[in-house]
Amino acid sequence: MAASEIVMHRMFVEIVAQYHPFAEYVGYQEAEDGFIICYRGANGEQYMAIDTQGNVLGDTTMGTTRTMGIVAIGAAILGAMFGGSNS
Numbered sequence: 001m002a003a004s005e006i007v008m009h010r011m012f013v014e015i016v017a018q019y020h021p022f023a024e025y026v027g028y029q030e031a032e033d034g035f036i037i038c039y040r041g042a043n044g045e046q047y048m049a050i051d052t053q054g055n056v057l058g059d060t061t062m063g064t065t066r067t068m069g070i071v072a073i074g075a076a077i078l079g080a081m082f083g084g085s086n087s
Helices: 003-019 065-083
Strands: 024-031 034-041 044-051 056-059
Touching: 003 024, 003 034, 003 044, 003 056
Parallel strands: none
Antiparallel strands: 024 034, 034 044, 044 056
16 A cells, blocks of 8 residues: 555544544545545444545535445445455
8 A cells, every 4th residue: 555545544534533433434535525424333334425625525424415326436435445445
């Protein structure tokens, strides 16, 4: 794993811990304007979209209208993560 990937994983672990202290960070994928973070909590696997500044744009746990597209994107990304390379 490249040093930059290690740094990204550490940063995303901290973001998940901040917003969902009882969830487990699973991984991330790059998105058009930032990143999709996958985490596992009491309600199964969920996703957060963050921009390049680290601002949370949406979270499937929050259930907002804005996050509905993230569910579809997150599912596709999760499939790619487990079917292809791990990020």
